[in-house]
Amino acid sequence: MPPEHPDDDHGPRRVRVLLADDQRLVRAGFASILDDEPDIEVVGEASDGAEAVALARALRPDIVLMDIRMPGTDGLTATERIVGDERLADVRVVILTTFDVDDHVYGALRAGASGFLVKDTEPEELLRGIRVCARGDALIAPTVTRRLIAEFAGRVRRPDPGPRLAALTEREREVMALVAAGLTNDEIARRLVLSPATAKTHVSRIMTKLAVRDRAQLVILAYETGMITPGWLTRPGGAA
Structure with missing residues (x-):
């Protein structure tokens, strides 16, 4: 509100x-x-x-x-x-x-x-x-997120994780990948067996660590650093 x-x-x-x-x-x-x-x-x-x-x-x-x-x-x-x-x-x-x-x-x-x-x-x-x-x-609707970001971020020739992702814990990397898949906090909570409040806290902490404004930038960063790649969402083990 x-x-x-x-x-x-x-x-x-x-x-x-x-x-x-x-x-x-x-x-x-x-x-x-x-x-x-x-x-x-x-x-x-x-x-x-x-x-x-x-x-x-x-x-x-x-x-x-x-x-x-x-x-x-x-x-x-x-x-x-x-x-x-x-x-x-x-x-x-x-x-x-x-x-x-x-x-x-x-x-x-x-x-x-x-x-x-x-x-x-x-x-x-x-x-x-x-x-x-x-x-x-x-x-950005999840379906549009996947199409838009996959199409353009997928053009990055050599994804570079750089030092930014090193600040994330293993759990935070899991959460970020699910954000990039277009999942909401509630969906992430169900997938990882967390409370919605905990999922929200993870997302907020990730955005703070990576100095991004919102989930849209998290999605782009996930593709550009090679954390996930076009097609990841439809492969076995992907989030889709």
Whole structure:
């Protein structure tokens, strides 16, 4: 649930959303859907990436719905600037794209975006996605995660575990591999015979050790370091 508003004793505050798209009609359409929800508020609109970064810094929204292709400063560059700004550590970027598998989307996820939505998504999915990200979760359906990350991370010629994974315990490596398979904390708990709280703690500790923002980046790192490889999920012993 969104955090309580410090100036409001009557319940949780609304999720604050910044829209970034170069097409005014697209922004208007999203704003119309979002403003009808009692728990969501559109706090600003940007027509390019530079404006999105400036408004993110000024307004500190919970979520930025970011079009990937915009004139001038594009969505990928804007995402990198927002994610790289320590003052915006609580801001989550959700990429808007026309196609659900796209090199630019993969780049945005590597840059720290918390997920993506296709522009023609159903209103219910848009609302669900915003609420998911507002809770701090990554917005990528497991099936899409597998296809997207396997397709692009699988192009890495020589996976390099480097020193980062050395910090993980054997149990944490097991948990990370299951996160990369798209399993939820509850599913990981059942698979490893843990409590959901313990599974959640493992995931949080892994993200802290590896300095990643969310599960989306964990998935990418798992592929790029060779922890798992395309096809792993369908082989005997895989998580699927």
